[in-house]
Amino acid sequence: MTTSAIAHEVTYLEAISQALDEEMSQDERVFLMGQDIGPYGGAFRVTEGFQDKYGEWRVLDTPLSESGIVGAAIGAAMMGMRPVVEMQFADFISCAFDQITEMAAKNHYRWGAEVPLVIRAPYGGGTHGGPFHSVCPEAWFFHTPGLKLVAPSTAYDAKGLLKAAIRDHNPVLYFEHKFLYRRIKEVLPTEDFVVPIGEAEIKREGGDISVITYGAMVHVALDAAEALDQEGIDMEVVDLRTLSPLDTDTIKDSVRKTGKVIILHEDTKTGGIGGEIAAILAEECFNALDAPVMRIAAPDIPVPYSPPLEDFFLPKMNDVITAARQLAAY
Amino acid sequence: MTTSAIAHEVTYLEAISQALDEEMSQDERVFLMGQDIGPYGGAFRVTEGFQDKYGEWRVLDTPLSESGIVGAAIGAAMMGMRPVVEMQFADFISCAFDQITEMAAKNHYRWGAEVPLVIRAPYGGGTHGGPFHSVCPEAWFFHTPGLKLVAPSTAYDAKGLLKAAIRDHNPVLYFEHKFLYRRIKEVLPTEDFVVPIGEAEIKREGGDISVITYGAMVHVALDAAEALDQEGIDMEVVDLRTLSPLDTDTIKDSVRKTGKVIILHEDTKTGGIGGEIAAILAEECFNALDAPVMRIAAPDIPVPYSPPLEDFFLPKMNDVITAARQLAAY
Amino acid sequence: MEISQSEFLHLYYYLRLTRALEERVTTLYRQGRIVGGAYTSHGMEAISVGYASALQADDIIAPFHRDMGAFLVRGITPGEVLAQYLGKRTGPTKGKDGNVHMGDLKRGIFAFVSHLADNLPVATGAALAFKIRGESRIVATNTGEGGTSRGDFHEALNFASVRRLPVVFFCNNNQYAYSTPLHHQMAIKDVVERAKAYAIPGEIVDGNDVVSVYLTAQRAFQRAREGEGPTFIECKTMRMHGHSEHDSAKYVPRELLEEWKKKDPILNAERQLKKLGYADEPDFHEIHMRVEKEIESAVEFAEQSPLPEGPEALEGVFAANPVEVLI
Amino acid sequence: MEISQSEFLHLYYYLRLTRALEERVTTLYRQGRIVGGAYTSHGMEAISVGYASALQADDIIAPFHRDMGAFLVRGITPGEVLAQYLGKRTGPTKGKDGNVHMGDLKRGIFAFVSHLADNLPVATGAALAFKIRGESRIVATNTGEGGTSRGDFHEALNFASVRRLPVVFFCNNNQYAYSTPLHHQMAIKDVVERAKAYAIPGEIVDGNDVVSVYLTAQRAFQRAREGEGPTFIECKTMRMHGHSEHDSAKYVPRELLEEWKKKDPILNAERQLKKLGYADEPDFHEIHMRVEKEIESAVEFAEQSPLPEGPEALEGVFAANPVEVLI
Numbered sequence A, B: 001m002t003t004s005a006i007a008h009e010v011t012y013l014e015a016i017s018q019a020l021d022e023e024m025s026q027d028e029r030v031f032l033m034g035q036d037i038g039p040y041g042g043a044f045r046v047t048e049g050f051q052d053k054y055g056e057w058r059v060l061d062t063p064l065s066e067s068g069i070v071g072a073a074i075g076a077a078m079m080g081m082r083p084v085v086e087m088q089f090a091d092f093i094s095c096a097f098d099q100i101t102e103m104a105a106k107n108h109y110r111w112g113a114e115v116p117l118v119i120r121a122p123y124g125g126g127t128h129g130g131p132f133h134s135v136c137p138e139a140w141f142f143h144t145p146g147l148k149l150v151a152p153s154t155a156y157d158a159k160g161l162l163k164a165a166i167r168d169h170n171p172v173l174y175f176e177h178k179f180l181y182r183r184i185k186e187v188l189p190t191e192d193f194v195v196p197i198g199e200a201e202i203k204r205e206g207g208d209i210s211v212i213t214y215g216a217m218v219h220v221a222l223d224a225a226e227a228l229d230q231e232g233i234d235m236e237v238v239d240l241r242t243l244s245p246l247d248t249d250t251i252k253d254s255v256r257k258t259g260k261v262i263i264l265h266e267d268t269k270t271g272g273i274g275g276e277i278a279a280i281l282a283e284e285c286f287n288a289l290d291a292p293v294m295r296i297a298a299p300d301i302p303v304p305y306s307p308p309l310e311d312f313f314l315p316k317m318n319d320v321i322t323a324a325r326q327l328a329a330y
Numbered sequence C, D: 001m002e003i004s005q006s007e008f009l010h011l012y013y014y015l016r017l018t019r020a021l022e023e024r025v026t027t028l029y030r031q032g033r034i035v036g037g038a039y040t041s042h043g044m045e046a047i048s049v050g051y052a053s054a055l056q057a058d059d060i061i062a063p064f065h066r067d068m069g070a071f072l073v074r075g076i077t078p079g080e081v082l083a084q085y086l087g088k089r090t091g092p093t094k095g096k097d098g099n100v101h102m103g104d105l106k107r108g109i110f111a112f113v114s115h116l117a118d119n120l121p122v123a124t125g126a127a128l129a130f131k132i133r134g135e136s137r138i139v140a141t142n143t144g145e146g147g148t149s150r151g152d153f154h155e156a157l158n159f160a161s162v163r164r165l166p167v168v169f170f171c172n173n174n175q176y177a178y179s180t181p182l183h184h185q186m187a188i189k190d191v192v193e194r195a196k197a198y199a200i201p202g203e204i205v206d207g208n209d210v211v212s213v214y215l216t217a218q219r220a221f222q223r224a225r226e227g228e229g230p231t232f233i234e235c236k237t238m239r240m241h242g243h244s245e246h247d248s249a250k251y252v253p254r255e256l257l258e259e260w261k262k263k264d265p266i267l268n269a270e271r272q273l274k275k276l277g278y279a280d281e282p283d284f285h286e287i288h289m290r291v292e293k294e295i296e297s298a299v300e301f302a303e304q305s306p307l308p309e310g311p312e313a314l315e316g317v318f319a320a321n322p323v324e325v326l327i
């Protein structure tokens, strides 16, 4: 480090770019595929300048064919490459659903073929994208054995989890929250690091109530915790970071400590990941629970476009505060 | 009725055929699309003889194009038709996933267009079909707002729910369990009837433990209940019949009565419908629960082919009995 | 050329209306008053105006995201369009969806979903309904050249052809799919080559010549109505703005844009109108003024319309009672 | 014809082996000893034997469900095949999957999934890996004519052509997809028409002539290896059994089957072998006997192999450590 090098803050989006860049430069098996990721640098500019640096074949602009592209990435992965596919928006992953669930997820189980594939899925609402540019599609894949799912909430985790995903021998869906892209930043270590897949992190310790959450909602939970602190309610915020496989130990330990739990996600409620977490607690932490489990999630509707509607749709800090007060009083 | 007409038993499969036949003859908007459903009568012979009766255009053999066919059915439905699409196996629904989740499920919400579409999905294991001919795909769609899901367990329900599905103004996924096709039968009413979508049914009343289940597992639960009866354990078996929208009242009433619950499904556990049910109970019946919620479901793996493996995979009567004994002793 | 004065003036009016409306969309976007994305058909208006004008009232369109002209021709008002963009309750989706995702069965419009090419199988299904019922109605649908790379394109055209369905497929080939040039999208030079895979007759038309589009569409619609099955019509054009209004489109060579500017569909129409003696500058001016006024009151309508209230978000996931359908 | 005696005898041997093995599969199925479905390539063996024999050891195949010959040529043993069918631990999927769903990276075989055409994009991806790494390896993949109606077919061929990937697409056109005849599957007469949509050179070969398939494949593979991109090869043939062994295929006209019986690929090969003076009846008999013996010991191997134990079902969902990959 030169004396002029002041540690500078890196956004969530830059953290993703850095992870890709570092993995590409240290492992020539890593390459990128997606729509408009080349000269254009991707719809969100995550790969800006990459094609100049790594060439057309390692930063490959594809036709408009999600299924074909994911399928191709699977084939390349089985031949020892480490493809990272960018969905332009996570919503379009529905077009590649079959390849993900039938081919990528099942190959290793069926015949031992490794599919070290990463699919980057820019997801989530809060940007007035409407029903087709805001979806949280993680629960579909959460229910699909053979896939790993990660959903970082900070720049640090974004970088560390993407590097871990690229180095993993399995298909990993990497859910990057669009709302966080340029809204959060932090100073990152200069040395190489990964965030291991499968480990939740307690983003705030607390003794009264556990909030189990992930993605953009981590910040909502932290804000709520801050506000509740003044009321003497001490919330613990568990950031799952990895959705599959779930770090059930951390979840259970936290709930055993606090006895009260709010499960919070941006995705719609019914059949969401929160249901599974609540079920695990109802099965395995029954005696530790001092109050009913509470879930806060979006209502069971497509993500609406108009700001008042979308605002109504998204879980908010106040929802957490209200729930926490109820639990505290229980 | 003539004197010679002895009420005869109708299989689950025949019940499905009857429902299609009756709805087609009384409503000319109803038509069928699918692979090999015409002269061949469908892979499972559900539509045998239908093309002779209703002609080529109402019993339409399609190219091998699940997405295109479901899309076409959506378009026809919006034009006032009542298409019933047959998936040759439910597993192939992954190829039509995008049309179902993005088009069929969201049209009414977005712009008020009704999509009175039924997709028949022959699903489930127990027939040594392996990873691609045995899947229970319901949880993916359970998490998709805008779809109705039904999964009958008896011939009566199979007929009544299919008729209700065809008459519904919304897209309905109809999960027909292949294992039950020719294994169960009963005498059906001669007059027209429907089983309303959204209503669970208590298939066996009991006071000690509620088993919440659906599909082929209803029979596993009933067998277990029979066996446990001798031990003095009185199980109630709640057959959901409709998976979406869930009949939460019936579920909750049963659990409030018994205080103990086993949630049983053939589908894999993590992220399955059982998680949602457990969550609802943990939220809304917390004080009524006298013991931890128990889930019995398949492990988180693709459905394996070889008999010992598939047998290991599928939830069995003994699993229910063991769980029930634990709960009873709790 | 066999187009009447009134027909041509109708086309010209809608070209102007579409242009003026979308220019206003661009302005509103730049002012930050449109919260979501904004896609325009700037320079490509002749395609949607042309094909939609060749339809009959009870036909159906299944448009894509550069078909503003078709919405207008089918009767969606500029006020509704702007209300839609502004997320107002008076837009065709009542704020549930944004921008060009407008549909209305009463006016024979299937709403576009973002997922490109998804509307093509759906279009075939409407055509199938007509065929089953023996109606002489038809369906017109459109896709970008990029959208033709998706599986749903393939499945739709194949099915339409196997069953000779009354559906006509248009392709707006504006040479780019977002930043992706044609040669990275497909190895063929003309998209119309794709039609051969289905034994669907294909045509290429000058997508910047509204009369060509209109007359070609008419012929194809006639064929479809007579039970001769689908046609594929590639409309050559150029995307003159960015992919969406946020995109400066630096990846498009400036010379290419300069060249296509000369082929602007409105200028093109004006040249022809003059040549045919159907209209001249004063008429153009008059229509221009009329259109501007319409846009002004549309803006007013949209701005004065109420936003939906939060809890309205919960309405309409499921249909309860039948709505009226054009049968 | 430019085929050597040893090459041809190799082809002939694998035709016989494939036939004999699948006949045994049919028998076992009828005896109720195969618990799942059983699909055979009866009468179509020349296609998979032909193309697979034209490959080099480090090439890759992404087969479909009528490619038994390709599995055998790539080194899957008859014993392994039968173990797979019987759900034994010694099958390539250790009982996890059934019938022709066999894969093994060490032998360059991507396992087929039931979902038709899914393997085609995957095949392009392997070819992409070779292209990126500058290797001269290639990929051969196969689909039924029915499978060409799926979107993944379209997306795969388009991508392969845009990037000139070293992959060759075969199509086993056996005129039926389950009960669906060609004219309900597509409006074109020859599947090869589909290739035009991608500017992929197409060829039609007699799929019952193993030498034609072999030589055509060789040329196409050479092209691919030299960086000239994909080829599409339609192999005309006829499905001589039911779709699966449970299907009596009453929907296929008997005369059609009679006609194709005369074109049986084994008889066909024998006629040619004799004509070329490469082999005669005694040789055929010798090979027949050899093959029969192999099948006998394969049956023995499969039957004596253990079934997996229930809890093995839980193994292998995720990869832990890298397995060896042919790079």
Ligand SMILES: Cc1ncc(C[n+]2csc(CCOP(=O)(O)OP(=O)(O)O)c2C)c(N)n1
Pocket: A035, A064, A066, A088, A092, A095, C066, C114, C115, C116, C143, C144, C145, C146, C147, C148, C150, C172, C174, C176, C177, C178, C239, C243
């Ligand atoms: C399935 C799918 N993938 C990606 C996108 C993102 N996207 C929106 S428009 C577009 C380019 C479309 O190109 P084209 O079809 O040529 O239409 P154009 O915008 O040029 O008119 C892309 C990639 C999408 N909407 N749908």
Ligand SMILES: Cc1ncc(C[n+]2csc(CCOP(=O)(O)OP(=O)(O)O)c2C)c(N)n1
Pocket: B035, B064, B066, B088, B092, B095, D066, D114, D115, D116, D143, D144, D145, D146, D147, D148, D150, D172, D174, D176, D177, D178, D239, D243
């Ligand atoms: C996506 C998908 N849909 C349906 C099926 C069921 N299915 C299995 S084989 C088959 C017919 C295949 O026909 P073709 O591709 O011509 O191959 P063939 O069996 O004739 O060799 C069908 C419909 C499937 N396997 N995959």
Ligand SMILES: [Mg+2]
Pocket: C144, C145, C146, C172, C173, C174, C175, C176, C177, C178
């Ligand atoms: Mg374009």
Ligand SMILES: [Mg+2]
Pocket: D144, D145, D146, D172, D173, D174, D175, D176, D177, D178
């Ligand atoms: Mg076939």
